[in-house]
Amino acid sequence: MLKFSGLVAAPLLGMVVFNLDRLPHLAEQRHLLRQFMPGWATPFLPGNGVPYTVLPPGAELEARVIEVYDGDTLTCLSLDDKNKYKLRLYGIDAPEAEQPFGDEARIALHRLLYGRQVAFKVLDSDKYGRNVAKVYCDNLYINLEMVSEGMAFHYYEFAKRDLDLPLAEEQARRREIGVWSRPNPEPPWHYRKRAAGKNSAATATTPKS
Numbered sequence: 001m002l003k004f005s006g007l008v009a010a011p012l013l014g015m016v017v018f019n020l021d022r023l024p025h026l027a028e029q030r031h032l033l034r035q036f037m038p039g040w041a042t043p044f045l046p047g048n049g050v051p052y053t054v055l056p057p058g059a060e061l062e063a064r065v066i067e068v069y070d071g072d073t074l075t076c077l078s079l080d081d082k083n084k085y086k087l088r089l090y091g092i093d094a095p096e097a098e099q100p101f102g103d104e105a106r107i108a109l110h111r112l113l114y115g116r117q118v119a120f121k122v123l124d125s126d127k128y129g130r131n132v133a134k135v136y137c138d139n140l141y142i143n144l145e146m147v148s149e150g151m152a153f154h155y156y157e158f159a160k161r162d163l164d165l166p167l168a169e170e171q172a173r174r175r176e177i178g179v180w181s182r183p184n185p186e187p188p189w190h191y192r193k194r195a196a197g198k199n200s201a202a203t204a205t206t207p208k209s
Contacts, residue, residue, distance in 0.1 A: 055085065062079060076118065089152075119135075147168040
């Protein structure tokens with residue numbers, strides 16, 4: 001029986017994983033497949049080994065989306081394949097993975113952007129070294145689209161002057177779509193604060209060894 005060596009199998013597997021969810025209905029399968037990839041295959045995924053770059057406010061670029069982490073965070077690879085940018089979508093906050101619609105929000109953003117060329121404008125950077133940006137694809141303002149679909153909340157604390165995001169949220173609320181299909185959905189920032197409080201309490205009550 002013929003066996004593929006790692007040198008042959010790894011790039012083939014990387015190529016399969018990268019192209020799998022170009023078919024929209026396979027987006028979730030690709031996400032799951034990557035989680036179970038062997039370590040020797042990950043170097044062949046797009047952008048591996050390319051350094052991350054934090055851009056200054058006002059920077060405007062076009063790049064290709066190579067990873068979607070959740071409903072408001074993604075990674076882009078520059079068109080010359082020399083730099084990567086981790087982007088946090090400005091003005092919105094998607095449900096955490098453990099919350100209702102956390103997976104749905106990630107899949108929604110994944111289907112909108114993965115493997116596609118986008119344009120983005122940097123407004124700021126956060127404490128995690130991510131570029132906080134407005135992202136556009138095919139004349140669609142993605143930040144606004146996620147709120148319009150009920151897949152993210154307007155992050156009022158960091159986008160107080162915006163008028164389009166709260167309007168889109170109100171319309172999604174009235175239509176009872178996405179997170180608004182459930183009564184009294186918990187905003188992600190409240191969930192994170194509550195979860196952090198529980199962790200702190202658990203740590204305080206854990207006996208010292």
